Structure formats: C-alpha cells, structure tokens
Amino acid sequence: MTAATTTTSTQGTPGGAHIEIRDLTKSFGSFTAVDNLSFEVQPGRITGFLGPNGAGKTTTLRMLLGLVHPTSGTARIDGRDYRDLDRPLSVVGSALEATNFHPGRSGRDHLRVIAAAGGLPDSRVDELLELTGIPAAARKRAGEYSMGMRQRLGLAAALLGDPRVLILDEPANGLDPEGIRWLRGFLRHLAGEGKTILVSSHLLQEVEQTVDDVVIIANGRLVRSGTMAELHGAPTTIVRTSDNDRLVGALRVADVMAAPGADGELVVETGDKRLVGDVALQAGVPVWELRDRRTDLEALFFQLTEGTNRNLGDGATSLPGATQPGATQPGATADAPTETDAISGREGANE
Ligand SMILES: Nc1ncnc2c1ncn2[C@@H]1O[C@H](COP(=O)(O)OP(=O)(O)OP(=O)(O)O)[C@@H](O)[C@H]1O
Known part of the structure; x- marks a missing residue:
C-alpha cells in the first residue's frame, strides 16, 4: 500500500509529536464529563482510547482539538495547545464525526474546500482519494455516501495536510470487515511513518488487533493504560x-x-x-x-468499565471506589446543563 508521505514540520521534533493530557477536567454545570484525566500518546504508535458510551472520549478529543475549553488541566500536542500551533493542518488531522459533510457537495469538492483553506493543491485531494480507496466515489454527492465511505472521506480530510498526529473518533464505525482490515493496514502504515495516532472506540475487541497501546476510561476517569501486551498480561x-x-x-x-x-x-x-x-x-x-x-479482552473491558455507561441514565452504576466528586452520579446526564457549540451549533462543545 502506498500512503501519504511525511513532510518535515517546522514544529517540535521532526517526524514525531507527543500528545499529552495532564489533569484534564471538563464539567458541564455540576456534571463532570472528564475527571482529572492524564495520559500520553507516543509517536509511531497507535493508541486506542477506549470507554463505554458517555465515558468522556469525545469531550477529551474535542478539548485536544481546541473545540472545548477545559475546566482545568491541559491537553497538548507537541507541547502546545491546539490554538497555539502555527500550521495546525500539518501538525494534527482529525475525524471526529463521519456525518458532517454537506450532503449536496461531492467528496472531491469537500476535500478541495479544506485544501484551499489550508493552501494545499488539488493534486493532494486526488492523492488522498486514491489512498483512502474512494476515487470512484469522488464525484458523487456526499449525501449519497454509505457510512463506510463517509469514514474514508473523513480520513482523507484528516490527512490532507500530512499531519504528524492523527485523531480519529470511532473510525471503524460503519466499516464492513474488509473495510476494518483495510483501516488496520492503513493506520499501521501511517504509524510506521512515525505518525502519532489516537483512535477512540467503545469496544476493546474492535481495536485489539489494531492498537499498540490502550487508554481506558470510565466515568471520565482513567481506569487503565499501557501496552496491549501489558493488558494481555x-x-x-x-x-x-x-x-x-x-x-x-x-x-x-x-x-x-x-x-x-x-x-x-x-x-x-x-x-x-x-x-x-x-x-x-x-x-x-x-x-x-x-x-x-488468551486473555478474554471483552470480559476484562467489561470488568474495568462495568455499569459506567452514563448515556443509559438511571440504572448504571459507578465503578467501585470511583465515585465522582462534583455530583457525577449515574443518571446525572439527564440533569446536566447542555452547552452548545458556537461554531457548529451542535451540542457537545462550548466554544
Ligand atoms: N455540551 C455538553 N453539555 C452537557 N453534557 C455533555 C456535553 N457534551 C457531552 N456531555 C456529556 O458528557 C458525557 C461524556 O460524553 P462524550 O460524548 O465525551 O462521551 P463518549 O465517551 O465520547 O461517548 P460515546 O461513545 O457515546 O460517543 C456524556 O454523559 C454526555 O452526555
């Protein structure tokens, strides 16, 4: 497989950029979505960011990308807050949602808009369409794309600036088994180029063959981090x-x-x-x-995160010994004040 070539960045160490999350907390009113979270992501490795629905994964990623202001703590890429990066497109690429494409615009045009904004040539668009396996679909309207095609288009958009850091929220969602296999190989190739890759998922099993390291959270808190080998014991x-x-x-x-x-x-x-x-x-x-x-990863993940799906509301229970200061009780979601993203108008961010 061919893949995007890595250009030398002007920021930090060429080739590699760390992600560093330090004492990160995000509260929405009295609800603590992310609770004093700390972890690091290393260059040249694929890290799975795992937790059940509502654990706080997306909120953490949005803080990393400067879309949500932390209540306290820091989320840095290559030692800097996202807003302080000189040429963000060449440092970090992200695909947080696979659905936010203009439905009437073709995949190719969608990428051309992003490329133009970042001062990148159209040739880069075609290169990425090829790399992500959707050149034929490029002229189709994005509204006609399957979930799997939207995922690939999101990945293409994330890679346009040949970033050293790639942040993907549930990238395997909607991919068929062949697509998941393709994604695994593609991410492995990118990690081999020295890119720092953070991939969220709510299933450990889904990413166990893809990732080198794992960070598992529940109720916004870290419950386990380490290499896959360490997790296997x-x-x-x-x-x-x-x-x-x-x-x-x-x-x-x-x-x-x-x-x-x-x-x-x-x-x-x-x-x-x-x-x-x-x-x-x-x-x-x-x-x-x-x-x-073999370690039963499904059982282990369930044991680590059992009963912590905060999206289920009443009936979910907290981890033993992991009670949430600041009224982060099961079911609190229903009462949590909602902040609306000023940019997109969508719920889930407050900046
Ligand atoms: N803007 C907001 N206002 C209020 N509560 C929010 C807001 N954004 C997220 N939350 C709540 O914070 C918690 C964490 O949400 P988040 O989307 O980060 O979880 P997640 O781990 O990504 O879950 P999923 O796998 O379901 O996407 C959830 O209970 C969610 O309802």
Whole structure:
C-alpha cells in the first residue's frame, strides 16, 4: 500500500509529536464529563482510547482539538495547545464525526474546500482519494455516501495536510470487515511513518488487533493504560493431563509454577509450550491438551468499565471506589446543563 508521505514540520521534533493530557477536567454545570484525566500518546504508535458510551472520549478529543475549553488541566500536542500551533493542518488531522459533510457537495469538492483553506493543491485531494480507496466515489454527492465511505472521506480530510498526529473518533464505525482490515493496514502504515495516532472506540475487541497501546476510561476517569501486551498480561499455558500433581511437581523442578484452573486444567506460568511438553514427556505424563491461555479482552473491558455507561441514565452504576466528586452520579446526564457549540451549533462543545 502506498500512503501519504511525511513532510518535515517546522514544529517540535521532526517526524514525531507527543500528545499529552495532564489533569484534564471538563464539567458541564455540576456534571463532570472528564475527571482529572492524564495520559500520553507516543509517536509511531497507535493508541486506542477506549470507554463505554458517555465515558468522556469525545469531550477529551474535542478539548485536544481546541473545540472545548477545559475546566482545568491541559491537553497538548507537541507541547502546545491546539490554538497555539502555527500550521495546525500539518501538525494534527482529525475525524471526529463521519456525518458532517454537506450532503449536496461531492467528496472531491469537500476535500478541495479544506485544501484551499489550508493552501494545499488539488493534486493532494486526488492523492488522498486514491489512498483512502474512494476515487470512484469522488464525484458523487456526499449525501449519497454509505457510512463506510463517509469514514474514508473523513480520513482523507484528516490527512490532507500530512499531519504528524492523527485523531480519529470511532473510525471503524460503519466499516464492513474488509473495510476494518483495510483501516488496520492503513493506520499501521501511517504509524510506521512515525505518525502519532489516537483512535477512540467503545469496544476493546474492535481495536485489539489494531492498537499498540490502550487508554481506558470510565466515568471520565482513567481506569487503565499501557501496552496491549501489558493488558494481555504475562503469557500462560493451559495444559490437560491425566496426572496434574505429577506434572506440577515436574514443572516445579524445572522452575515453572503451575496451579489448577477450571475443569481440571492446569494453568502454567509460561508461554513456552515446548518446555511444558518436554517436561511432561520426561515425567511420563500424557498430555491431552496444550494451548496458550488468551486473555478474554471483552470480559476484562467489561470488568474495568462495568455499569459506567452514563448515556443509559438511571440504572448504571459507578465503578467501585470511583465515585465522582462534583455530583457525577449515574443518571446525572439527564440533569446536566447542555452547552452548545458556537461554531457548529451542535451540542457537545462550548466554544
Ligand atoms: N455540551 C455538553 N453539555 C452537557 N453534557 C455533555 C456535553 N457534551 C457531552 N456531555 C456529556 O458528557 C458525557 C461524556 O460524553 P462524550 O460524548 O465525551 O462521551 P463518549 O465517551 O465520547 O461517548 P460515546 O461513545 O457515546 O460517543 C456524556 O454523559 C454526555 O452526555
């Protein structure tokens, strides 16, 4: 696959730009949408920004893009607030919504308007239409686009200025399996160029094959961050045998710990299946099953964020030990004063 080439920026370190969220809080009246949130996003990596509906992902991204003023804290790209970036198009590209295209305007014309505003040539538009796989649709009116095509057009718009940072809100929404696979490869290529990529999703499973790092929030607060490998935990092996005690003893001699798991299986604290098989053979214990133990990411995500979907209103419950100062109680959304985006007229921003 070909992809946009990276130009050298005049700001920060060439090629790489960090995102830094520090003690970020956003309150709408007495409702705390984002609550003292801190995390970093590294260049050359794809970071999944995860949380259930209403967790505060979009509000955080909008603060990062200067569309919403933080109540306190900072959200910086390459060490600066968005409004202080000299040439924002070349530093950060974003696709926050896949629906806000003028329905009567073609995809190509939509991109040409953005390109003209940023002083970019029309050739860049055609390049991006090609890269995002929608050149044929370019002359169609955006109102006739499928959700998947709108996602690709949004991505093309975000990449017009060849930014070093890419911020995408739920980019896999509306994509079919082939589209999701394409997106994965495309983002991987861009990360390989050194771009800093932040992708929000409300499903860990949806992005588990795409992202390197994760930041998980619930009720506007950080509940977990780290690499995908850390989230998966230390590798372990499941083994089934006729004589667990004998195998546990033999493994202990080999300095490998094992403990009984569910349904008579043994959980062995190593990912080295060959070692487990060899030890079992030497101990004369038949092996009936030998496999990696995979972390159930869906269960883990649910455990971390259980009952915190604030969009559901009454009935949702807070995380244990994560009560929200400032009256961020379940169901508070219904009473939260709504601020309207002065630019777009849409709810969800206040600047
Ligand atoms: N302008 C606003 N005025 C009042 N409340 C708001 C405003 N914008 C967002 N909220 C509330 O803040 C909470 C966080 O919303 P946000 O859109 O950031 O969540 P999200 O994690 O992106 O959710 P989703 O996955 O559903 O998009 C929600 O309860 C939402 O209703």
